[in-house]
Amino acid sequence: MKKEKRVFLVYPSFPSGLFPSISPALLSLAAYAAQYNPNFIVRIWDERIDGPFDPGIAKDALVCITAMTAQASRTKYIAKKVKQVGAYDVVFGGIHPTACPEEFLEYGSVVQGEIEGGSFTNVLSDYNEGRLLAKKYFTPPGSLENLLLAPDRFYEYAAKLSDNMISDGRGCPLGCSYCSIHIISGKTDIGQWKKL
Numbered sequence: 001m002k003k004e005k006r007v008f009l010v011y012p013s014f015p016s017g018l019f020p021s022i023s024p025a026l027l028s029l030a031a032y033a034a035q036y037n038p039n040f041i042v043r044i045w046d047e048r049i050d051g052p053f054d055p056g057i058a059k060d061a062l063v064c065i066t067a068m069t070a071q072a073s074r075t076k077y078i079a080k081k082v083k084q085v086g087a088y089d090v091v092f093g094g095i096h097p098t099a100c101p102e103e104f105l106e107y108g109s110v111v112q113g114e115i116e117g118g119s120f121t122n123v124l125s126d127y128n129e130g131r132l133l134a135k136k137y138f139t140p141p142g143s144l145e146n147l148l149l150a151p152d153r154f155y156e157y158a159a160k161l162s163d164n165m166i167s168d169g170r171g172c173p174l175g176c177s178y179c180s181i182h183i184i185s186g187k188t189d190i191g192q193w194k195k196l
């Protein structure tokens with residue numbers, strides 16, 4: 001019997017416990033996973049709402065973890081735990097793994113770049129077909145014109161957090177020295193999301 005395919009989209013907690021906004025990245029990942037294969041069981045697990053991720057449920061599953069710098073240690077810890085219980089593999093994305101992929105390669109694969117570039121679909125395809133995941137996937141940011149919206153059921157997640165945000169573009173031409181936006185997504189303000 002063919003095993004069911006399960007995809008966990010994990011948002012690690014912050015050491016400070018702060019940062020109450022939703023992760024638009026998880027909603028986008030959910031949108032692409034649900035479209036790629038409607039039979040995938042896709043679950044968002046935000047540790048700020050759902051508590052510590054339970055590694056015991058991750059056997060044979062694809063575990064995708066997004067991380068900013070403050071979440072990096074927790075991200076690696078979750079990856080180690082789910083590997084111990086036999087997760088299919090772990091995929092890291094988000095700004096910190098994109099900027100510092102080498103930090104994460106001993107724990108899994110890294111998806112660099114933005115969701116609209118298509119690299120996450122390549123990950124899903126490898127998982128679906130039972131292929132070994134590549135260590136790195138990369139596609140550059142691009143137009144958001146055709147960015148997918150997550151199915152309604154995933155917005156229950158957004159309703160549970162006090163602050164919400166919308167990400168409607170990529171890149172920034174200003175290049176402030178303390179900011180990573182222009183390093184990760186470029187200095188051209190591209191892809192304004194006209195659907196808004």
Ligand code: SF4
Pocket residue numbers: 172173174175176179180181182
């Ligand atoms: S902080 Fe970043 S996003 Fe904001 S204006 Fe400066 S470079 Fe642009």
